[in-house]
Amino acid sequence: MSDRLTRRAGTFLIGGTESHTSRSIPALLLPIIVVGAALALVPLWLGESRVFMGVAVLGLAFICYVIGFNVIFGGTGQLFLCVGALAGVGGFGATILADNAGWPILLSIIAATLAATLIGGLLSYVAVQRSLGVIFTGIVTLIFSLSFDALLLGLSYLTGGDTGRLIKSGTDTFLRERVPPYYLMLAIVLVFLLIHGLLRRSHIGWAFRALRDDEVAAELAGVDVARYRVYGALIGAAMLGLAGSTYAFTEGRISPTTFGFGHVDVVVLVMLAFGGIGTLLGPIIGAITFTIVDEILIDFGQLRQVAYGILIIVLFLWMPRGLIPTLGSLWLRLHGQKISDPAKSTDSVAGEQEAASGKAQSTE
Amino acid sequence: MTANILDGIVLGLQFGLLAAGLTLIYGLGGVLNLGYGQIAVISAMTVALAMDAGVPVLPAVGLGLLAGGLFGLLLDLTILRPVYRLHGEARVLLSLLLTLGVSFIVDGYLNWRYPLKSLSLYIGGGAIDILGVPMRRGSLVASAITLVTIAGLFVFFRSTSLGRAIRSVIEDEAGARLIGIDPKKMLRLILVLSGVLAALVALTRSMIAPVDTTSGLSITVFALIVTVVGGLGNFVGALLAGIILGIVSVVAADLIGSYISLIILLGAAAVTILIRPAGLLGVKE
Amino acid sequence: MLEVNGLSAGYQGNDVVHDVAFHVDQGEAVMIIGSNGAGKTTLFQTLCGLHPPSSGKVTFEGDDITGIPAERIARLGMRFVSAARHLFPRMTVQEHLLLGAYPHKPDPATMSIVLDLFPRLAERRKQRAGTMSGGEQQMLAVGRALMSKPRLLMLDEPSTGLAPLLAKSAYEALDVLREQGLTVLVTEQQVPLAMAFSDRGYVLENGFIRLEGTTEQLAANPAVRSAYLGVI
Numbered sequence: 091m092s093d094r095l096t097r098r099a100g101t102f103l104i105g106g107t108e109s110h111t112s113r114s115i116p117a118l119l120l121p122i123i124v125v126g127a128a129l130a131l132v133p134l135w136l137g138e139s140r141v142f143m144g145v146a147v148l149g150l151a152f153i154c155y156v157i158g159f160n161v162i163f164g165g166t167g168q169l170f171l172c173v174g175a176l177a178g179v180g181g182f183g184a185t186i187l188a189d190n191a192g193w194p195i196l197l198s199i200i201a202a203t204l205a206a207t208l209i210g211g212l213l214s215y216v217a218v219q220r221s222l223g224v225i226f227t228g229i230v231t232l233i234f235s236l237s238f239d240a241l242l243l244g245l246s247y248l249t250g251g252d253t254g255r256l257i258k259s260g261t262d263t264f265l266r267e268r269v270p271p272y273y274l275m276l277a278i279v280l281v282f283l284l285i286h287g288l289l290r291r292s293h294i295g296w297a298f299r300a301l302r303d304d305e306v307a308a309e310l311a312g313v314d315v316a317r318y319r320v321y322g323a324l325i326g327a328a329m330l331g332l333a334g335s336t337y338a339f340t341e342g343r344i345s346p347t348t349f350g351f352g353h354v355d356v357v358v359l360v361m362l363a364f365g366g367i368g369t370l371l372g373p374i375i376g377a378i379t380f381t382i383v384d385e386i387l388i389d390f391g392q393l394r395q396v397a398y399g400i401l402i403i404v405l406f407l408w409m410p411r412g413l414i415p416t417l418g419s420l421w422l423r424l425h426g427q428k429i430s431d432p433a434k435s436t437d438s439v440a441g442e443q444e445a446a447s448g449k450a451q452s453t454e
Numbered sequence: 455m456t457a458n459i460l461d462g463i464v465l466g467l468q469f470g471l472l473a474a475g476l477t478l479i480y481g482l483g484g485v486l487n488l489g490y491g492q493i494a495v496i497s498a499m500t501v502a503l504a505m506d507a508g509v510p511v512l513p514a515v516g517l518g519l520l521a522g523g524l525f526g527l528l529l530d531l532t533i534l535r536p537v538y539r540l541h542g543e544a545r546v547l548l549s550l551l552l553t554l555g556v557s558f559i560v561d562g563y564l565n566w567r568y569p570l571k572s573l574s575l576y577i578g579g580g581a582i583d584i585l586g587v588p589m590r591r592g593s594l595v596a597s598a599i600t601l602v603t604i605a606g607l608f609v610f611f612r613s614t615s616l617g618r619a620i621r622s623v624i625e626d627e628a629g630a631r632l633i634g635i636d637p638k639k640m641l642r643l644i645l646v647l648s649g650v651l652a653a654l655v656a657l658t659r660s661m662i663a664p665v666d667t668t669s670g671l672s673i674t675v676f677a678l679i680v681t682v683v684g685g686l687g688n689f690v691g692a693l694l695a696g697i698i699l700g701i702v703s704v705v706a707a708d709l710i711g712s713y714i715s716l717i718i719l720l721g722a723a724a725v726t727i728l729i730r731p732a733g734l735l736g737v738k739e
Numbered sequence: 740m741l742e743v744n745g746l747s748a749g750y751q752g753n754d755v756v757h758d759v760a761f762h763v764d765q766g767e768a769v770m771i772i773g774s775n776g777a778g779k780t781t782l783f784q785t786l787c788g789l790h791p792p793s794s795g796k797v798t799f800e801g802d803d804i805t806g807i808p809a810e811r812i813a814r815l816g817m818r819f820v821s822a823a824r825h826l827f828p829r830m831t832v833q834e835h836l837l838l839g840a841y842p843h844k845p846d847p848a849t850m851s852i853v854l855d856l857f858p859r860l861a862e863r864r865k866q867r868a869g870t871m872s873g874g875e876q877q878m879l880a881v882g883r884a885l886m887s888k889p890r891l892l893m894l895d896e897p898s899t900g901l902a903p904l905l906a907k908s909a910y911e912a913l914d915v916l917r918e919q920g921l922t923v924l925v926t927e928q929q930v931p932l933a934m935a936f937s938d939r940g941y942v943l944e945n946g947f948i949r950l951e952g953t954t955e956q957l958a959a960n961p962a963v964r965s966a967y968l969g970v971i
Contacts, residue, residue, distance in 0.1 A: 119460070169547075177716070179573070206503070214726060220727075220728050220731075222727065222731075223543055224543055224547055225543060225546050225547060225550070226727050226731065229682065229723070229727060230676070230724055230728070233720045233721075233723055233724045234724075236675065236716075236720055237716075237717045237720045237721070240714075240717050240720070241712045241717065243713050244711060244713030244714060244717070273545045284483075319487075356554075356558070391561045391566060392563070392565040392566035392569075393562060393563075393566050394562065395558050395559075395561060395562030395565070396558065396559050396562035396563050396566070397562075398555075398556030398558050398562075399554075399555040399556060399559035399560075399561075399562060400555065400559060401555075402551060402554060402555035402558065403533070403551075403552055403555035403556070403559075406548065406551045406552065406555070407536055407552065408675055413569075615837065615838070615842070615844075616842060617841075618830070618834055618837065618838050618841075619838065619841055621827070621829075621830060622827050622830065622838055624827060625827035625828060625830060626825045626826065626827050626828070628789055628809070628821075628823075628825045629824075629825030629826060629827060630810075630827075631788070631789065631808070631809040631810045631813070632787060632789075632809055632813055632818070632819050632821070632825055632884075633813055633818075633838060633839055633841055633884070633887070634810055634811075634813035634814045634841055634842070634881065634887070635810060635841060636810040636811075637810070637840075
């Protein structure tokens with residue numbers, strides 16, 4: 091597992107080296123503002139329906155999940171198969187603190203987010219300490235995921251077991267209205283995008299890219315791989331915890347399935363694989379696409395699972411870097427631009443604006 | 455307590471055989487088959503459907519075993535082709551993802567098409583007394599079949615030239631190739647064999663408790679846990695880990711609770727990965 | 740018997756072995772000598788089918804076997820013993836020898852020939868290969884290869900990791916096999932050993948065949964003498 095070639099193996103999913111990204115702040119803010127503006131318009135269109143707004147809020151929650159996973163996996167190459175569980179630590183943790191221990195909602199959210207952050211950091215620390223490769227990291231985090239699920243079911247007096255629990259806290263606040271939660275989640279999404287964008291442009295982001303592409307070389311260049319891996323996990327886990335806890339309060343009701351592996355992790359994986367692992371806007375594209383697709387598929391019952399199975403196979407077989415980046419490089423190639431490293435196109439200003447404008451058009 | 459231990463051994467034998475199939479695939483081909491549980495379910499459903507159609511028990515069971523082997527072969531011929539082009543960690547990762555996808559397809563389809571279907575091979579007759587504990591005939595027959603199969607596997611790998619050839623690929627793939635053994639053919643064989651083993655476990659399990667279309671995931675999870683604890687690629691380790699974890703599982707479920715029992719098993723796998731990644735009997739690399 | 744023409748091979752686009760040509764006739768003992776890094780192992784890996792050639796042609800007994808994978812080459816009557824030996828650590832001597840004949844049933848006559856040749860193996864029949872010494876492992880690797888009654892045996896640096904006395908007895912065993920009609924091709928770094936054994940040879944330097952000739956010719960060649968025989 092310490093062989094240089096096998097260390098790189100986990101990165102085959104993440105694609106080639108990302109180029110030095112543009113350092114200008116406008117280049118970062120512009121796509122985020124465009125995305126924010128576009129998404130802010132959604133309630134004008136769907137706002138009358140509680141059901142559709144609920145789906146929209148869930149979609150935003152998933153964007154947050156995917157960004158968090160993207161930071162951990164796309165950023166530092168750690169296969170954390172416990173996205174749902176970490177969000178669940180946030181969700182269940184915060185709501186139990188608020189309902190059962192009487193804590194104020196904001197404090198509960200902070201505490202639960204902290205818990206998720208620490209757990210994520212711990213998992214990463216342990217994986218790094220024991221030099222676990224991608225596979226074993228995946229298995230260990232999967233074990234955490236399954237254990238968390240079993241714990242939720244086992245402690246049914248606290249968590250409501252299989253059926254879940256209704257959340258009393260926040261019932262009469264803006265959190266349960268139709269539209270305000272949407273803007274709350276949207277604000278969180280934009281903040282996450284900003285954080286991720288700044289991260290990529292910072293020395294931390296540089297370290298991430300270095301250690302992902304070639305761990306041995308990164309160590310030699312002075313990058314403390316272990317430390318940066320844990321940083322990535324801490325940030326990503328914090329995002330997951332925050333998103334999970336906020337979502338729980340807006341939803342009013344959660345159960346183990348809300349944060350279950352099949353319900354969250356698999357979907358997040360597909361979303362990220364579709365939108366582009368390691369990219370900034372990939373999560374947005376993937377999450378929106380599949381929130382819509384998922385709603386359509388709900389009516390098909392179990393066949394929805396079949397669809398996801400096929401999607402996973404198709405995506406990871408033919409487009410391991412993501413559907414959008416692959417299509418992006420194809421488009422650019424067709425238009426005569428020589429791209430030596432297709433990943434560049436989604437990193438550059440042109441690439442992001444293109445992706446943003448493409449997405450903005452589709453929500454009209 | 456004796457009852458728990460005996461029940462634990464019964465469960466443990468099944469765990470062991472289940473993990474043996476999965477660990478062989480890994481040891482030989484460096485591939486993690488997360489669709490393993492689904493192969494078991496497909497076989498069980500085949501038997502159930504066959505019996506519904508009037509086929510007598512024994513031929514139906516034969517069909518089930520055949521289905522298991524065929525599905526293993528199918529995996530080798532289709533999904534695993536692109537996996538074989540990779541090596542090492544990349545291969546494991548891709549195989550993990552692709553077989554996960556397959557398991558979703560199978561799970562979703564079976565649950566959609568045959569939502570409440572389950573298989574129960576009921577073995578009639580009263581309970582038999584073992585060490586003072588009345589054991590159901592189903593458990594005893596299942597255990598006997600499992601033991602015979604395990605013994606058969608031992609004989610196969612120790613004493614037949616094909617068995618030796620397979621072991622040699624696990625030991626040193628280049629060395630095997632240099633003496634004319636084709637690792638790809640051996641892997642295909644192991645995939646068929648593991649499919650049959652998965653089927654066998656499902657069928658013997660159904661003598662104790664019903665196996666239905668939703669069992670796939672838990673079968674895969676248990677197989678994975680036992681495989682990890684036994685050491686990836688370690689045949690004897692898988693059997694040993696199976697029996698130990700089977701006993702632990704039953705005892706813990708009885709003394710504390712079934713959810714905690716699962717967490718303990720999961721914890722055992724995590725501890726193994728963290729402290730002794732090569733497994734119970736593994737040799738440190 | 741074995742004819743190689745214009746063979747090149749390397750890694751990721753860079754050839755390590757360039758345009759190599761040589762031949763081995765029935766009953767001969769041929770050596771390919773060269774120092775470290777000359778490309779001997781790459782050449783060996785390509786010939787035995789573990790590594791694909793980038794260009795060239797290899798013919799065995801008239802049939803084109805270029806680029807054929809190792810498991811198929813091994814069934815054509817050639818056996819290869821690599822420097823790494825590639826033994827099966829947890830399997831016993833007995834199992835190795837039985838496997839050597841795969842897929843055919845092991846011939847008891849061949850088995851006894853091998854055990855006569857390497858009495859130490861007979862003593863350690865039930866011992867696992869991983870626990871054996873370097874010399875014993877070498878014997879086992881050769882013994883395993885012989886079980887298939889090959890017509891051509893190729894060894895990559897048989898003296899690797901062996902004390903001088905053991906290396907010498909390894910070559911003595913090869914001599915015995917030669918007398919029984921086996922054709923042998925060795926690549927070797929320890930030139931005097933190879934010369935004492937072979938009829939003919941080639942000198943491999945930086946991936947190119949620089950010289951060829953009978954052993955006498957090569958031994959008399961001043962360049963060879965100074966580079967490989969330590970004669971100033």
